[in-house]
Amino acid sequence: MNRTLVVVAHADDETLWCGGYLIAHPGTDVLCASIPRNDPQRILDFFDACAVLTANGIVCGKNEAMQDVTAAQVYASTYERIITHNRYGEYGHKLHKKLHHAMLDLKKELLVFGYGIAVGEPIDYERKLRALSCYTTRPRVLANQQRRFDLSRECLLGENE
Numbered sequence: 248m249n250r251t252l253v254v255v256a257h258a259d260d261e262t263l264w265c266g267g268y269l270i271a272h273p274g275t276d277v278l279c280a281s282i283p284r285n286d287p288q289r290i291l292d293f294f295d296a297c298a299v300l301t302a303n304g305i306v307c308g309k310n311e312a313m314q315d316v317t318a319a320q321v322y323a324s325t326y327e328r329i330i331t332h333n334r335y336g337e338y339g340h341k342l343h344k345k346l347h348h349a350m351l352d353l354k355k356e357l358l359v360f361g362y363g364i365a366v367g368e369p370i371d372y373e374r375k376l377r378a379l380s381c382y383t384t385r386p387r388v389l390a391n392q393q394r395r396f397d398l399s400r401e402c403l404l405g406e407n408e
């Protein structure tokens with residue numbers, strides 16, 4: 248059994264917030280808890296991005312509006328350590344927060360994305376950018392995040408830190 252599971256609300260969150268971690272820890276399982284109704288291509292791109300990141304992509308969502316938190320909880324309950332969204336949903340995203348609380352309820356070791364905190368270890372940024380480029384339907388969103396934050400830095404925080 249794999250010890251660590253990365254759980255994200257949307258395809259691309261894994262690359263944006265812990266792509267460097269995934270590259271540094273090959274074979275990590277990544278659970279995406281939604282399938283975007285209006286952009287199903289994004290879930291196909293998720294598997295391409297996971298291949299670049301050397302991660303195992305898993306999808307257990309219905310669609311974005313009906314994000315299936317229960318299914319994600321059941322799946323995540325078999326892992327010892329979970330890495331997911333922080334309590335602020337990074338930039339306040341409702342579904343990020345919802346998933347955070349669902350994972351917190353499992354009472355496992357929990358690490359959260361240190362969104363926008365540029366104190367992390369150096370990462371393989373070139374490969375992270377290659378994974379981001381798999382998301383062909385969202386060039387503007389990704390360019391926006393790159394402008395707002397230094398995506399070449401990542402850190403994970405213990406939930407109680």
Ligand SMILES: [Zn+2]
Nearest residue numbers: 256257260340
């Ligand atoms: Zn998201």
